[in-house]
Amino acid sequence: MTRIRLVIASPGDVTPERDAVEKVCTELNRQLGRSNDFAIEVYRWETDSGPGFHVKGPQGKIDQDLPISDCDIMVAIFWTRFGSPTLLPGGETGTEHEINLAFESWKKNQKPQILIYFKNEAVDWDEIDADQIARVKNFQKEFRPGGRYEQGQYETFSKIDDFKDKLRQHLSRQLPLHGNAAPSSGFDFDGYRTRFGYAPKWDLSNIWVAQAPGDAPVSPTLEQIYQELRIAEKFDPGQLSLGAPLSVEDVAVLEDRILLIGAAGAGKTTWVRHVFYRLLQRNDVCxxxxxxxxLAETLQGRKVTGKARSLVSYLEAALEELDCKAQGLEDALKDRAGPRPILLVDGWDELGSLGREFRQKLASFVRSYPRVGVIATSRPYGLEKPDVDDGFAQRYVQPLNDEEIEAFSNRFWAICYGTDPKHAESAQRFLAALKSAPSARAPARTPLLCTMMLFISRSRTLPDERHDLYQACIEHMLSAYRREEAHVPGMAHHWRPEKMNERLRAAAALAFAIHAEGRGDRNQTIVLSARKMANLLPGDCEEHGPGFLAWLAGPAGLLTDRSDGSLSFAHLSFQEYLAAWHVANVLPEDQQSFDKWCTVSRWQEVLRLWAAIMWSGRRERFAAVAEQFLGSSEGLCALGGMLADGWGNPELFRRWLERFLMLVETCPPRQVSECGRAWAGCRQTQRRDEFQDAWNRAVQAGRGSHERGRSSSAERQVWCCRARPVKLRRAIGESKVRGTVLWDGYGRSRLRHGRRSPGRLPSARRGHRLDGSWGCGSKLS
Incomplete structure (x- = not known):
């Protein structure tokens, strides 16, 4: 085995870059070293020089321990420091001395090859040594004609990823000089990289958002806007810190093959395009x-048989169609000396019934070319996806968390407005709109929908109210075109009604029917088989049911299709809003249905969204339902949620508040808890304060009359419903009565059981609390 000795020389202000050199060498050893019988050995003073004494001082000890004059490659890195002085004559710094030793050896023996890098990242001038940076600049000038190092040249970089990419390329070029054989396949790697190595544009074909008049077009490169995706071994939308990005460096050295699974709009294709482009910048992979x-269209649309249906034949034909030479491709896939091939396979779910055939072809391909790394992507429902039996590890794309949404939106607005003050204002306005409507944050966790919302907010203010936001997003999703060219066997032809209003009505009818299919009191996404869902479509869509569902799950992205062929709405919020739209615009006015829905938890959000729609246009209908709700304890809680959202006039609110305080003890615990959560998130400051004041007055009155042995019915209700203090500011605000709280809005307040209160107050009764729990009353402390 050929051992290639590499020495790192640098001052102490570039420690991350020193570590990066070792990581890059480890990658090259794993990728090229084993097959070419060489190993890069990295030497650095931190690990290869120990304590001791030397007559020439510490640098003499380092010279003794590190093979500086006899190494094959030296990598030297500078930023703001030139190094510490040594005991050597001439006042050389340690780094300067090591470079000069290597340089004198190169002049005699043409080795080592010296790779020198200067970091040009911005620095805080108040924290740097002016003399040190001046010496760095003077050293850099020595590469000019007439300078000491005029025979050489250096490289600059700004970020550590930039440094790693450049170092990897430069080292790869040096390796054939030190025992690595040149690729023998005859494939034109340089021509291939040149043909496909252009920076890809950000693909907005699935957004369908019209450009606002006067707005500059948004056409950044993918690299400018790209948001790293976290990838994990499982998918849990409730854990927003799960997983980590799968970097290009990780992909290049992966030994496992990977199937990357993600829902519609999760960013799989964008990730593949980003990785493909970044891998093209490296010399050690292709x-x-x-x-x-x-591929499915090619195999289906042409009479392709025999060897012509193989993956290699498809790759060769695809390259030739794009005027790229395919000669030597098969040899390049087999070659153990050249760059490692990485095959990226995007969109397994779009194969339809061809999934089984392609799985067999892929299995044969990896057996024939075991050095090739493979990553495939699919939605959960892809047929015949490769699994662990095929040597594929399944990984899942995770939803965006709040920090990632903020970072993505900041880049978006920076691209739209650059340094214009509008950039910061727009970003803050967008994030504030999401914060003010927490339920709107769920769609924004999907990259595609987050992008859609950003474009909507560019052309007009992102709606403050969540129902307006849902309406805007759904309208744009329902504007998606049919994919006319998709005639893959096993996949339904896409169909949609011609008019937007017809599409909206059909989608709303479907959402209502699905929501009605739910069982029990749980508020969750409802999953149905495609056949059953097709049966729930309105009559005018029955004939085209499969095609309409395929369109909703495909170009529109409103539905998500799953691995077992079942379907569900991509987001519960969209299902609830469309169900509310159907109730408001299609269903007859049936008070009995409202009386039934107000007792079921999964209908509470639908009723609140219905109220928002009605208050925007048909207030008389809202008033009629509100009057009916005032007459029942279940209806009181449902109406409370609507009023917390800001709907209804002040008179209705005051009437509701009076009755709620009178009857709260008779209300079902779960409904009261849901009402409490609505008020905990209330943004109507005046109503919230009025509600709090009324509550505190009732508690004070209940305490006073309780201690005097007298209490009214209303006071007894409130007294039995109080809970001990828990994070009051996270609920409705600081109580003026020490020791009281309404609820914390999270179901976490708990009342300790205490001794029975004196007087006539029936505190021994198991009283109902506003957090949905039950317990005995106890004295305030």
Missing amino acids: PFLIELRK
Whole structure:
């Protein structure tokens, strides 16, 4: 085995870059070293020089321990420091001395090859040594004609990823000089990289958001806007810190093959395009991208038989169609000396019934070319996806968390407005709109929908109210075109009604029917088989049911299709809003239905969204339902949620508040808890304060009359419903009565059981609390 000795020389202000050199060498050893019988050995003073004494001082000890003059490659890095002085004559710093030793050896023996890098990242001038930075600049000038190092050249970089990419390329070019054989396949790697190595544009074909008049077009490169995706071994939307990005460096050295699974709009295709482009910048790997939708069309649309249906034949034909030489491709896939091939396979779910055939072809491909790394992507429902038996590890794309949404939106607005003050204002306005409507944050966790919302907010203010936001997003989703060219066997032809209003009505009718299919009191996404869901479509869509569902799950992205062929709405919020729209615009006015829905938890959000729609246009209908709700304890809680959202006039609110305080003890615990959560998130400051004041007055009155042995019915209700203090500011605000709280809005307040209160107050009764729990009353402390 050929051992290639590499020495790192640098001052102490570039420690991350020193570590990066070792990581890059480890990658190259794993990728190229084993097959070419070489190993890069990295030497650095931190790990290869120990304590001791030397007549020439510490630098003499380092010279003794590190093979500086006899190494094969030296990597030297500078930023703001030139190094510490040594005991050597001439006042050389340690780094300068090591470079000069290597340089004198190169002049005699043409080795080592010296790779020198200067970091040009911005610095805080108040924290740097002016003399040190001046010496760095003077050293850099020595590479000019007439300078000491005029025979050489250096490289600059700004970020550590930039440094790693450049170092990887430069080292790869040096390796053939030190025992690595040049690729023998005959494939034109340089021509291939040149043909496909352009920076890809950000693909907005699935957004369908019209450009606002006067707005500058948004056309950034993918690299400018790209948001890293977290990837994990499981998918849990409730854990927003799960997983970590799968970097290009990780992909390049992966030994496991990976199936990357994500829902519609999760960012799989964007991730593949980003990785493909970044891999093209490296000399140690060569990526190939197959879009399976195009492959399926090719295999189905042409009379392709025999060897022509193989993956290698498809890759060769695809390269030739794009005027790229395919000669030597098969040899390049087999070659153990050249760049490692990485195959990126995007869109397994678009294969339809061809999934089984392609799975067999892929299995044969990896057996024939075991050095090739493979990553495939799919929605959960892809047929015949590769699994662990095929050597594929399944990984899942995770939803965006709050920090990632903020970072993505900041880049978006920076691209739209650059340094214009509008950038910061727009970003803050967008994030404030999401914060003010927490339920709107769920769609924003999907990259595609987050992008859609950003474009909506660019052309007009992102709606403050969540129902307006849902309406805007759904309208744009329902504007998606049919994919006319998708005639893949096993996949339904896409169909949609011609008029937008017809699409909205059909989608709303479906959402209402699905929501009505729910069982029990749980508020969750409802999953149905495609056949059953097709049966729930309105009559005018029955004939085209499968095609309409395929369109909703495909270009529109309103539905999500699953691995077992079942379907559900992509987000529960969209299902609830469309169900509310159907109730408001289609269903007859049936008070009995409202009386039934107000007792079921899964209908509470639908009723609140219905109230928002009605208050915007048909207030008389809202008033009629509100009057009916005032007459029942279940209806009181449902109406409380609507009023907490700001709907209804002040008179209705005051009437509701009076009755609620009178009857709260008779209300079902779960409904009271849901009402409490609505008020905990209330943004109507005046109503919230009025509610709090009324509550505190009732508690004070209840305490006073309780201690005097007298209490009214209303006071007894409130007294029995109080709970001990728990994070009051997270609920409705600081209580003026020490020791009281309404609820914390999270179901966490608990009342300790205490001794029975004196007087006539029936505190021994198991009283109902506003957090939905039950317990005996106890004296305030």
